[in-house]
Amino acid sequence: MKIGTLCYIKKNNKTLMLHRVKKENDMHKNKWNGLGGKLIPGESPEECVIREIKEESGLNIKTPSLKGIITFPKFDNIEDWLVFVFTANQFSGDLIDSDEGNLKWIDDSDLLNLNMWEGDKIFIPWLSKNKLFSAKFYYSNNNYVKHEVIFY
Numbered sequence: 001m002k003i004g005t006l007c008y009i010k011k012n013n014k015t016l017m018l019h020r021v022k023k024e025n026d027m028h029k030n031k032w033n034g035l036g037g038k039l040i041p042g043e044s045p046e047e048c049v050i051r052e053i054k055e056e057s058g059l060n061i062k063t064p065s066l067k068g069i070i071t072f073p074k075f076d077n078i079e080d081w082l083v084f085v086f087t088a089n090q091f092s093g094d095l096i097d098s099d100e101g102n103l104k105w106i107d108d109s110d111l112l113n114l115n116m117w118e119g120d121k122i123f124i125p126w127l128s129k130n131k132l133f134s135a136k137f138y139y140s141n142n143n144y145v146k147h148e149v150i151f152y
Contacts, residue, residue, distance in 0.1 A: 002079050005049040006036040007064060007086040008127055009057075014105040016057065017114065021101045027076055027142070032106075032114040036083075045084035053088070057103055058096030061088040068126060068133035070119075075139055087127050118144035126151075 009016040018035055020028040037052040039045065046064060053061045064086040072081040095103050106114065112121050119137040126133050126149075135149040 002038055002076075002081045003045075003083075004036055004038045004081060005045055005052060005084045005086060006034045007049050007053055007061065007088055008034045008124070009053070009059065009061065009091060010087060010089045010108075011105065013108050015108055015111055016059075016095075017104055017106045017111070018056065018098065018100055019102045019104065022098075023100060028117075030115060032116045033120070034085075036086075045086075049084070049086050049088075053091075054093075056098050056100055057093075059091045059093045062090040062092075064088045066132065068123065068135060070123065070134075071136045072119075073136065073138060075137075077141070085123070085127070119147060122147060123149075 016035065017032045019032050020026055021030060035053050035056045036049060039048045049064050050061055053059055065088065066084060066086055068085045070083045070085060072083065075081045111124060119139070123135060129151065131151040133149055133151050135147055137147045138145040
């Protein structure tokens with residue numbers, strides 16, 4: 001199982017998004033995503049999200065807020081993924097040129113119009129709830145099939 005993090009950084013009714021257009025053989029090619037990545041051995045989800053945001057954006061996030069956990073069975077048709085989903089609205093630093101893609105602040109009102117995974121369009125509105133979620137999103141050949149969710 002791959003274990004990772006995903007973070008949506010918020011500022012002035014905008015969200016920092018990554019347009020994945022730079023890496024070869026990227027399963028997220030041409031999609032817009034939040035920022036994040038895989039945990040390394042011995043790392044907590046909070047340590048991972050802080051490190052990944054710094055590496056991908058140049059920003060130093062403070063007090064990331066855990067919003068939910070998502071399981072993606074066989075997301076890459078090989079392994080299950082378990083993703084800790086965070087938001088952050090306190091940060092310092094300046095944006096860098098990311099190796100992963102192009103970073104852009106997107107108006108929250110336009111966010112769900114981006115070319116993103118169908119499941120992302122379902123869970124992104126949950127980030128503003130005052131409840132933690134645990135979800136499972138099923139995909140088959142990169143196509144959304146269904147999801148299950150519990151709110152706490």
